[in-house]
Amino acid sequence: MPEVLIADDSEFMRNLLREILEEDHQIIGEVENGVEAVEAYKDKEPDLVMMDIVMPIRDGIEATDEIKSSNPEANVIMCTSVGQEEKMKEAVKAGADGYITKPFQKPSVMEAIEDVVPS
Amino acid sequence: MKVDIQSLGTFNQLAHEGAQQATASMAQMTGIDAAVDVTKITLVDRADVGEELDDGEYVGVQFDFEGELSGRTALVLDRPCSETLTDALLPGDSAANMAQSGVKEIGNIMMSGFIDGWADYLETTIDHSPPTYIEGVGRDVIPASKGEAGADGRTDQLFVFKSQIEYIEESVEFYIYMLPDYDSLTSLMTTHADTESDAIPIDKLEVFNQMTERGTQKAAENVSMMTGIDTEAEVSQISFARIEDVPKQIENSRYVGTVVEFTGIPSGFLLVLFDEMSAKNVAEAMMPVEMDGDDLTDQHTAAIEELGNIMTSGFVDGWANVLRTSVDHTPPRLIHDMGQAILDPLAAQVGRHQEHAFIVDSRMRTDDVEFEAEIHALPNEQELREALDALMIERAEETDADPDEIFQ
Amino acid sequence: MKVYDGSKAAESEPTERIKVGIAEYDVSTNGAVLTTSGLGSCIGVAIYDRAVGASGLVHVMLPTAEDVDGGNPAKFADTGVETLVSALEDEGADSSNMIAKIAGGSDMLDFSKNGSGIGARNLTVVRETLDALDIPIVEADVGGDHGRSLRLEGETGDLIVKSANREEKRL
Numbered sequence: 001m002p003e004v005l006i007a008d009d010s011e012f013m014r015n016l017l018r019e020i021l022e023e024d025h026q027i028i029g030e031v032e033n034g035v036e037a038v039e040a041y042k043d044k045e046p047d048l049v050m051m052d053i054v055m056p057i058r059d060g061i062e063a064t065d066e067i068k069s070s071n072p073e074a075n076v077i078m079c080t081s082v083g084q085e086e087k088m089k090e091a092v093k094a095g096a097d098g099y100i101t102k103p104f105q106k107p108s109v110m111e112a113i114e115d116v117v118p119s
Numbered sequence: 120m121k122v123d124i125q126s127l128g129t130f131n132q133l134a135h136e137g138a139q140q141a142t143a144s145m146a147q148m149t150g151i152d153a154a155v156d157v158t159k160i161t162l163v164d165r166a167d168v169g170e171e172l173d174d175g176e177y178v179g180v181q182f183d184f185e186g187e188l189s190g191r192t193a194l195v196l197d198r199p200c201s202e203t204l205t206d207a208l209l210p211g212d213s214a215a216n217m218a219q220s221g222v223k224e225i226g227n228i229m230m231s232g233f234i235d236g237w238a239d240y241l242e243t244t245i246d247h248s249p250p251t252y253i254e255g256v257g258r259d260v261i262p263a264s265k266g267e268a269g270a271d272g273r274t275d276q277l278f279v280f281k282s283q284i285e286y287i288e289e290s291v292e293f294y295i296y297m298l299p300d301y302d303s304l305t306s307l308m309t310t311h312a313d314t315e316s317d318a319i320p321i322d323k324l325e326v327f328n329q330m331t332e333r334g335t336q337k338a339a340e341n342v343s344m345m346t347g348i349d350t351e352a353e354v355s356q357i358s359f360a361r362i363e364d365v366p367k368q369i370e371n372s373r374y375v376g377t378v379v380e381f382t383g384i385p386s387g388f389l390l391v392l393f394d395e396m397s398a399k400n401v402a403e404a405m406m407p408v409e410m411d412g413d414d415l416t417d418q419h420t421a422a423i424e425e426l427g428n429i430m431t432s433g434f435v436d437g438w439a440n441v442l443r444t445s446v447d448h449t450p451p452r453l454i455h456d457m458g459q460a461i462l463d464p465l466a467a468q469v470g471r472h473q474e475h476a477f478i479v480d481s482r483m484r485t486d487d488v489e490f491e492a493e494i495h496a497l498p499n500e501q502e503l504r505e506a507l508d509a510l511m512i513e514r515a516e517e518t519d520a521d522p523d524e525i526f527q
Numbered sequence: 528m529k530v531y532d533g534s535k536a537a538e539s540e541p542t543e544r545i546k547v548g549i550a551e552y553d554v555s556t557n558g559a560v561l562t563t564s565g566l567g568s569c570i571g572v573a574i575y576d577r578a579v580g581a582s583g584l585v586h587v588m589l590p591t592a593e594d595v596d597g598g599n600p601a602k603f604a605d606t607g608v609e610t611l612v613s614a615l616e617d618e619g620a621d622s623s624n625m626i627a628k629i630a631g632g633s634d635m636l637d638f639s640k641n642g643s644g645i646g647a648r649n650l651t652v653v654r655e656t657l658d659a660l661d662i663p664i665v666e667a668d669v670g671g672d673h674g675r676s677l678r679l680e681g682e683t684g685d686l687i688v689k690s691a692n693r694e695e696k697r698l
Binding site for chain 2: 546548549550551564565566567568569588589599602633635636637638639644645646673674675676691692
Binding site: 009010011012013019054055056080081082083084085086087088089090092096097098099100101102103105 | 337341344345405407421422424425428429431432433435436439440443444445446447448449450519520522525526
């Protein structure tokens with residue numbers, strides 16, 4: 001099963017993502033900010049990171065940028081409530097591979113993951 | 120057409136003093152001690168004027184005024200309040216028979232006090248027609264403004280001056296509405312504009328209001344998606360009030376919700392608030408399991424925190440997309456406290472640099488369960504002005520961005 | 528012209544209640560209850576002179592009038608306290624007999640990054656201003672991250688503090 005790291009400051013959202021993903025994925029970690037996300041990524045090198053944007057300490061776009069700079073092969077999907085075009089462009093620039101806007105439903109999450117990490 | 124902040128402030132002050140004068144007249148006549156709670160200028164859709172009135176029965180007076188400023192004005196009070204007033208004015212059994220003329224008399228004297236201040240400030244006379252007694256349920260009591268709907272193709276929004284007056288002892292309120300003719304008011308505002316530097320273009324303010332309406336709809340759609348509760352955007356309006364009146368925009372009962380600070384163009388604070396019952400209902404609709412008990416648990420508040428986050432984005436994303444900029448916000452702070460105490464620190468932070476503030480108010484509700492949510496934004500004046508300057512009216516519809524177009 | 532005299536207002540009533548809004552103050556010498564609600568970072572300053580039975584309450588919002596060119600002295604901690612004290616003196620109170628009780632100044636929703644939020648600065652200025660006037664603060668319920676509503680009983684000078692999620696306090 002693909003290994004997934006979840007980075008989101010909202011406990012509610014982490015639970016929701018876990019429920020959606022755990023059937024077909026192995027959740028190898030859940031973190032609450034961008035700094036922890038980078039550390040956890042380097043430590044465990046999961047197949048996929050589900051990355052929120054608005055988080056305390058360090059936001060998800062900066063964290064994505066660092067992860068992708070150190071490993072261009074990393075797969076990062078932004079999973080955020082932000083629906084601003086400029087933010088989406090920033091995410092592309094940082095190297096994000098996909099972008100899911102909250103609120104989402106399971107099929108759209110699975111579809112986005114399938115595009116990035118084909119099973 | 121532009122209006123500067125200073126003249127908005129002056130007009131707000133005039134309306135406030137007028138309402139105080141009106142209240143003093145009333146107190147003198149009846150011996151009932153009342154105080155003006157809030158006065159604000161609101162830019163609102165014609166159809167939404169008076170949305171703050173509940174479904175109760177209201178009575179009052181209206182009359183037209185003409186002169187350098189022309190329009191229509193109304194004094195509105197709920198029926199129990201009118202009975203208290205007329206009883207104080209004419210004690211005894213005759214009160215019931217005299218209710219209508221009592222209201223008319225009080226209304227007449229109060230409203231004269233309200234209009235006189237304007238005439239004095241403008242150094243002119245403002246004539247008014249004899250008062251007409253009005254009654255109705257909820258907002259229907261408020262007379263239509265004199266202007267034609269949608270005349271000369273502009274958006275159908277009005278500036279309304281609202282004062283809310285409250286008794287100390289009894290918890291009844293009444294309202295003064297002033298609906299100036301649009302052209303009359305805007306030309307007056309232009310005449311009294313002191314400087315160009317802090318001027319706000321009115322047409323753009325109207326477009327901003329429409330963007331806010333769409334932002335509210337988006338936020339309501341997000342609520343529907345997350346909860347399965349079909350939620351509708353109700354009202355969106357921009358008001359202008361003294362900083363110290365900002366906290367009174369909401370009730371002082373307890374609310375649960377989230378607050379973020381947003382930075383960029385515009386900047387400021389954004390609140391998503393639910394009354395406790397709504398918070399509980401909406402949180403439970405998001406949860407997979409049934410909850411026991413009446414208390415708000417940590418699970419409820421975690422759900423509210425995320426919902427607040429998503430509603431916040433739904434609301435501000437439209438601004439960013441129309442303005443082709445990004446609006447960043449802090450992670451949401453969960454709050455559970457008295458309504459006015461929630462707004463007060465935010466008003467104080469904005470109030471360090473300005474005496475008046477614009478407040479964006481939106482509301483959504485549903486008939487399915489007891490649920491109502493309010494979104495309030497408190498933008499910093501400087502950045503709001505920059506945002507309006509940068510706003511291209513032809514982009515007003517471009518509130519949505521599609522990630523699929525950007526991620527290919 | 529109709530002329531109404533004020534005689535109806537003079538009927539004896541239960542204890543009068545006076546509501547003090549944000550950036551407002553009021554005083555009483557007849558034992559009235561002064562109330563103010565929804566204090567977040569704002570501060571309610573209650574001043575009482577037992578000798579003449581005068582009480583006053585001001586609801587201040589911002590630290591100092593120097594910051595903003597505003598016309599309303601009751602909006603600021605420094606001018607608000609001074610205005611309240613002179614209003615009490617106008618009612619025959621003497622500042623050397625006055626005591627103060629303060630509540631509010633919460634840090635809730637303080638987004639400032641340097642840590643010194645408006646609530647804390649309001650408190651500092653209220654304390655400095657009362658100190659300069661030689662009026663002792665005998666009780667205080669300040670800071671924290673919650674809102675407060677106040678009731679000042681003119682008969683006793685007691686200040687009752689209500690919070691959303693806490694027990695009522697009598698200062």
